[in-house]
Amino acid sequence: MRGNFATITKMFSAGVVAAGLSMSSPAKAAEDTIKVGILHSLSGTMAISETTLKDAMLMLIEEQNAKGGLLGKKLEAVVVDPASNWPLFAEKARELISKDKVAAVFGCWTSVSRKSVLPVFSELDNILFYPVQYEGEESERNVFYTGAAPNQQAIPAVDYLMSEDGGSVKRWVLEGTDYVYPRTTNKILEAYLKAKGVAAEDIMVNYTPFGFSDWQTEVSAIKKFGSAGKKTAVVSTVNGDANVPFYKELGNQGIKAEDIPVMAFSVGEEELAGLDTAPLVGHLAAWNYFESVDTPENKKFIADWHKFIKNDKRTTNDPMEAHYIGFNMWVKAVEKAGTTDPDKVIDAMVGVSVPNLTGGYSTMMPNHHITKPVLIGEIQADGQFETVSQTPGLVMGDEWSDYLPDSKDLISDWRAPLSCGNFNVATGRCGGKGTN
């Protein structure tokens, strides 16, 4: 009981300090520190995923300060809590930029929160690093996308399932949570599968609400769909909390990975931490990073993380690596530009290349997306992923999908002469669909 009480007091004082950080920013401090905004939900439904990213950012900033800071100044984290409330994201972003005068912001998880802050970032001309895999169909001058675009996750995953190693899948269930990321991803996947010669009756698309917990009907529908004599797989864009009951139901209804594998795009080490993974061995996930990746960089990262968070059991995951890459890129770009002025940094970012945690280098491309390897992993009994397939080289993020009629002619290039996020190569003009 005492321990708990101590924890509570600690949390309260931490909260007070955090509040103090964002409120008391005397002019003196502003001169000898560079402020970095962290815009992740620390309460509400998304706290489960985003709190970890806030901690990861604090760790990265602490490490950078230990190395002597940036441009001879110390970095200072400004943490705000948008509380899983989408309009509040925009408000907090405005507060970070106008009041706290941060040099860059690292934040957002859901696409809807990103969409809500976009106008703020372009109006006040600041920089956002967005660390989560997303549906693409967007490229903004003020945003750097360090998570995967669909072609860096979804398409290679489907390719793997179609391959002999993946089981030569012929029938597809696209199961997702009902919001923009799964819907857009599934639209791209459907078009891609049809282009590969999959018949319409061999594709089943189904959506469930956020936080869905009664999966009996859906799982038995998958079972039914899978008993048509063709190899079947599920591609899951089911988000967050709904995954645990989904996998529990799969396990209980006896759907084995050998028979109907489930390939997930939103299930990482963090989500598996809340699950008994024994019945899930063999189900798959596609990411650009797994905690189990055996490289010296990753070993060091995990050791640092455990030391920082003071808990050996905490896992690392893909969005954390994205922040790791994004933060190091920003540091490098600031050093290159010799200033933290967002305009100059944005121009300096393109072409910056930093080591990622999977043993290679990630480079910022002119479309503000990065190059990454794509890994396919199978869930193991210990809650980790075992890499079973990896793209031979790095994959460049493609913001405008080539498989959607609306966006197949669009490209994005933020370098000087073109400087456009949605250049239409067919008409030769900047603009068209997706001028968010």
Next chain:
Amino acid sequence: MILLRTLGLMLVFLMASLLPSNAAEADLRAVIAKFATGSGFSATEAVVRELAATGDPLVERPLAALAEGNLYIRKDDSAVFVGNEAGDSVTLLDPLSGESAGDAAKADITKIKVNNTLRRVIRDALGTLTLRAKDPAVRIAAADTMFKTPDAANIEPLDAAIAAETDAKVKALFEQARAASVLVSDKPEADKLAAIALIGARGDRDALSLLTSVEANAQGAVKDAASAAIASINSSLALWDAGQNIWYGISLGSVLLLAAIGLAITFGVMGVINMAHGEMVMLGAYTTFVVQQVIRTSFPGLFDWSLVIALPLAFLVAASIGLIIERGVIRFLYGRPLETLLATWGVSLVLQQAVRSIFGPTNQEVGNPSWMSGSFDVGQLAITWNRLWILVFALTVFGVLLYVMKRTPWGLQMRAVTANRRMAASMGIRTPWVDALTFALGSGIAGIAGVALSQIDNVSPNLGRGYIIDSFMVVVFGGVGNLWGTLVGAFSLGIVNKVLEPYAGAVLGKIVVLVLIILFIQKRPRGLFALKGRAVEA
């Protein structure tokens, strides 16, 4: 090739049953050693196939270990071992004899990687090898595997197994597996027609799957027979599907009942709009988590009892928090529903954030005891154990609560205070205490609901959020102040929801249910079972 393999198999069976030959064992070891030399899944697969082709029952141990990811290579000498992980070290066992070969640190050995394709290959191989296993369950699993992956080469070993089989149930499964293999062999048409009849009689989804692929590849009479069998399976499955939807509805209803039953007391009987009800459920779930943690670290043997142990504790935890809330907040707000709503909403946020601060924002793992995992079949219905137990549990809780309310002095006092507070007070009932205890009871019941829900849902600080709306819906729909109304309300909402879901989808289904409830409430504002009498006006 097939002939050779079968011959080899029979030979090995003979040898294995008569005398374990050292020469054969040495050969096996030579094959197993190849795991260390090749790299990549295809190399591993080749070795697996070679091992399986020997047909020696001894290879079962290394293959089963490989499928589970427990086969290791020692880095020093490239020897292959079966390993049992124990913390940072691994106990090594000889792959054939199973004798202990000492321990090794994890860094000194490498695990042989497997993927789904390999697991399938191993499963098929083990299927053939375990046809003669002593345990009927293993033989059934073997028959099942062979049924799903028919191969003409399976016919001969199955024939031998059928001849030797004494268990009628296993024998029937062997015959179905044989029929499946006949369909992909080059046997005459008459054999195939008989096989289709046999498989058609099986009538489940696996049979359907098999027949569909036969139909696609066959011609003439076989194709027609397959189509006919598919049609008959489909029509019987359609009936089972309807039954399944009803069962899912009942199961969802039991979850709703569990979530709502505590609210039926605090909101239904007492009239407190208790927005912190979901958090009581969450506290119960976290109590289960803590109990399981303690059991895992201190008494691992008791794990299957963890839920039973957690039940009274969850009740106590949630009830005492409920008592504190009632004494600390709610008693000042009786008769002011809006303030109660806001205050309890605030309490719910405090509780959520407190749990988040103590346990962290991430999901906590609550394990399922063995008796709550898996499923069993009733005809073509797959019934999962956890859902069945939750149904039983929900009905038990309901029964006990009904008994307390209707048959105990305390229940009588509760009902008296609800019906007419001033009259009850005049009769000498200490109404403030009855209020406090009633609220504690409602909260406690929510706590034990949390124990059950921890088995099917996330244990996270947001657990309660997902149930609060549904709980209010059930109580309002069933009729405020009536326990039977809550029961009927929960099950009818559950069934309507699940019957709609296959047609409308989960999202639309939920919307339709909400619209129906709104319309219903317009017609009958007091719900299904309205309380009559003076209490209604109070």
